[in-house]
């Protein structure tokens with residue numbers, strides 16, 4: 001089945017796609033957090049809130065940070081502990097609860113849920129892995145490209161977000177763009193807009209200055225083809241807490257990926 005996003009419309013997170021000349025609009029949020037790791041809000045409350053207003057959802061536990069900086073800086077010890085302890089909690093008991101609840105709330109045709117998780121990276125930028133299978137495991141990886149390599153034979157997306165930060169400081173690195181694993185990129189969230197370095201920047205959270213090189217327009221200038229999405233990156237257990245529409249002229253064929261929605 002061929003599905004087109006045309007124009008790719010976005011939003012927090014909305015897909016519009018044409019199928020047999022009919023337009024279908026679905027609302028969802030595939031990047032957001034609860035207290036499963038180091039965000040806030042009960043996981044079940046998050047699913048219940050999402051079910052009230054969304055068609056599809058992936059709650060997204062923070063899962064790993066290969067190459068986490070600061071190991072030789074005692075001032076950053078608490079930061080490392082904060083992240084490391086959350087990752088350990090996820091593996092000890094959180095992941096299994098997460099998978100069970102994601103399956104529990106999945107209701108074909110009404111409220112579709114996905115297994116996802118987030119990987120931080122100073123070098124490549126933060127990414128979210130979104131899996132089609134509700135039995136998808138938490139794949140351990142030493143880097144973002146390593147994660148893509150390990151997921152390449154599965155139905156999964158690996159999507160960069162908050163792309164407009166500085167490269168090397170968790171902004172996006174277009175040299176690592178892999179179109180087979182990354183049919184779309186996240187250009188809007190609580191980190192603001194990464195369309196380019198000049199647009200609105202109503203971010204609810206900031207990790208530093210904005211830089212053009214990682215942005216959407218920079219990728220288009222390099223000749224890459226991709227779609228764009230918005231997610232909330234909500235950290236309070238309330239997926240789909242806001243919605244923005246953006247229109248652009250990117251065309252993408254995502255074939256079998258979205259056919260399951």
Ligand SMILES: [Zn+2]
Nearest residue numbers: 031032118233
């Ligand atoms: Zn996130």
